[in-house]
Amino acid sequence: MGRSEAVPSGEPDRPEVPEQRSGDGPYLQVRDLRVRFDTEDGVVRAVDGVSFAVERGRTLGIVGESGSGKSVTSLAILGLHNVKRTTISGEISVGGRQLVGLREEEIRRLRGRDMAMIFQDPLSALHPYYSVGRQIAEAYRVHHPRAGKREARSRAVDMLGRVGIPQPAKRFDQFPHEFSGGMRQRAMIAMALVNDPDLLIADEPTTALDVTVQAQILDLLADLQAEFRSAIILITHDLGVVSQVADDVLVMYAGRAVEHGSVERVLRAPQHPYTWGLLSSVPS
Numbered sequence: 001m002g003r004s005e006a007v008p009s010g011e012p013d014r015p016e017v018p019e020q021r022s023g024d025g026p027y028l029q030v031r032d033l034r035v036r037f038d039t040e041d042g043v044v045r046a047v048d049g050v051s052f053a054v055e056r057g058r059t060l061g062i063v064g065e066s067g068s069g070k071s072v073t074s075l076a077i078l079g080l081h082n083v084k085r086t087t088i089s090g091e092i093s094v095g096g097r098q099l100v101g102l103r104e105e106e107i108r109r110l111r112g113r114d115m116a117m118i119f120q121d122p123l124s125a126l127h128p129y130y131s132v133g134r135q136i137a138e139a140y141r142v143h144h145p146r147a148g149k150r151e152a153r154s155r156a157v158d159m160l161g162r163v164g165i166p167q168p169a170k171r172f173d174q175f176p177h178e179f180s181g182g183m184r185q186r187a188m189i190a191m192a193l194v195n196d197p198d199l200l201i202a203d204e205p206t207t208a209l210d211v212t213v214q215a216q217i218l219d220l221l222a223d224l225q226a227e228f229r230s231a232i233i234l235i236t237h238d239l240g241v242v243s244q245v246a247d248d249v250l251v252m253y254a255g256r257a258v259e260h261g262s263v264e265r266v267l268r269a270p271q272h273p274y275t276w277g278l279l280s281s282v283p284s
């Protein structure tokens, strides 16, 4: 005689990482993060003891010159470094979960769903041979394995519309090369947001765009944040951009935080000479 047990019907879901979203602390907490690469030429200490936090609904701007460790910091949060050649220490907590030391498959479950990244170059994130809409739909299905094709398509069309792409149902079937630079950047934002991540990291998302489109993308990020209440990290080398859209700012120099505080405070009374230099290029 078999026992009568409630057997879940439908496709089996992958095991979920337990939800820990009710914690009181900031959504993202980084403490004393150090990232070190072992290279043939020796050890590179790309990030050397950086701490910061971002709450839901807030934007942290990270500024610093090229090579100061901004991208290495964000890739560490998303678990995208090559584990063999990278040593990461410190704490990275996302929604109450400690990420440093998690296994790759555990991080993969969070990536895209709880945290997502917008890169500088959409073409590095979009595959040239698949339609834009299909790639967004697939990104949705990775974290919603029970969703059928039709549901994923309608979700992707919805997101394309939300990021301001006209005629989203028609655009769904077009390929990346049929999109302008600004539209591609919007499509990548749609892909990053398709699973409602609570943490969004935008790494120089407007650097390749002209000034008008840049302003539109920044407005879009602000609107989407008001709607989704996500925690946002905006990486840029432009302190003017930070002063427009961020609540807090972290200034990085040679792998360290040389300045950290509210945008108001840092812009009013910068402590570090490097920040003075950055400020001189900001229209008052």
Ligand SMILES: Nc1ncnc2c1ncn2[C@@H]1O[C@H](COP(=O)(O)OP(=O)(O)O)[C@@H](O)[C@H]1O
Pocket: 037, 039, 044, 045, 046, 064, 065, 066, 067, 068, 069, 070, 071, 072, 073
């Ligand atoms: N995979 C890697 N191996 C070795 N060094 C790296 C690697 N990735 C980045 N670096 C070095 O780490 C430093 C910080 O890089 P990065 O975070 O990309 O700077 P940025 O602030 O411009 O984003 C740079 O000196 C860079 O050359």
Ligand SMILES: [Mg+2]
Pocket: 070, 071, 072, 203
């Ligand atoms: Mg970078």
